[in-house]
Amino acid sequence: MRISGGAARGITLQTPKGDTTRPATDGMRQAVFSSLAARVPGARFVDLFAGSGGYGLEAFSRGAEAGVFVEKNNRAARCIAQNIEAVARSVRREPAALRLVTMDALAWSPQPGEAPDLVFVDPPYGIIPETGPRLFARMEADAWFAAGADPVVVFEMPGELELQPPGWTCVKRLGKGARQPTVCFFRKTRQ
Numbered sequence: 001m002r003i004s005g006g007a008a009r010g011i012t013l014q015t016p017k018g019d020t021t022r023p024a025t026d027g028m029r030q031a032v033f034s035s036l037a038a039r040v041p042g043a044r045f046v047d048l049f050a051g052s053g054g055y056g057l058e059a060f061s062r063g064a065e066a067g068v069f070v071e072k073n074n075r076a077a078r079c080i081a082q083n084i085e086a087v088a089r090s091v092r093r094e095p096a097a098l099r100l101v102t103m104d105a106l107a108w109s110p111q112p113g114e115a116p117d118l119v120f121v122d123p124p125y126g127i128i129p130e131t132g133p134r135l136f137a138r139m140e141a142d143a144w145f146a147a148g149a150d151p152v153v154v155f156e157m158p159g160e161l162e163l164q165p166p167g168w169t170c171v172k173r174l175g176k177g178a179r180q181p182t183v184c185f186f187r188k189t190r191q
Contacts, residue, residue, distance in 0.1 A: 001054060004030045006061030008090040014079040015052045025181070029058050031174045032154055032183055036118070039152060040064055043117040048105040048135070053080040055120035055154070056098070057087045064118070066097040070108045077102045106134060115146040122156040129161070136165035136186075153186040 003011045032055070033040065041063035047056030050069040060067060069084070071077045080100055088095035101108060105123070110116065119139070123131055132155070138144075145151045155163065160178040163170070168186045175182030 001052060003058055003061045003087065003090075005033055005058065006063065006091070008057070008061035008087045011061075011086055011090050013052050013054055013057065013083045013086075016073065016075040016079050028156070028175065028181060028183060029054055033058055033062060035172060035174065035185065036152065036154070039118065044114065045118040045120060046070065046108075046110065046114070046116045047120045047122075048108070049121060049123040050080055051076055051122060053083045055122060057083055059118060059120075060087055060093075060098060061091055066099075066114075067116075068099045068101060068108075068110070068114060070101045070103060070105045072102060072104045074102060106131065106138060109138075109142040110144050115144060115149065117149065117151055119144075119151060119153040121153060125158050125161075128157050128163070132157070132163045133165055136163075136168055140167060150187065155184045155186060156181055157184065158182065 001013045001015055003009055040059055043064045045056055045059050045064050045067035047053060047069045050056060050071040053069050056067045056069050069080050071080055077100060084095050084098050159175060159180050159182045167189055169189045170184040171187050172185040173182055
């Protein structure tokens, strides 16, 4: 697995051995970031269920200002820490702009100054039907976003799943096939 674009393009990411994580494919990340394009430079992000940190590190490589990685698996978190160092070194930026939190993504909330513009969500597929709605509800209840913000939640899931969280609309879906990974881009529903 490699960074596919930006200043750290080509950097290999460490991934935990075994089946504790399911990293997003390079092709899927490329498609996601082609769709996000101008929203990434200067953005703040959170990468939930971060695994190897691929989505967040891709954003950092492409000019995101800062971000948080949330991963509860200790082995995966160690890989993320190594990947943060490698990507920060490659882009010649301080790794302090990136924070790693080892905890359950459903228990995390942004600290002051961490309101994200982009939220990357790539949970184990089996927990999405329960976790997806809870996560969107938590984002609203805990006021994750700055007033007047227009955040994008990038949610990877199997093609056969449909999420329709109250107050959010899937404005774009990448990927094809019921059994294939897809990504939904959610934005707040306009009133």
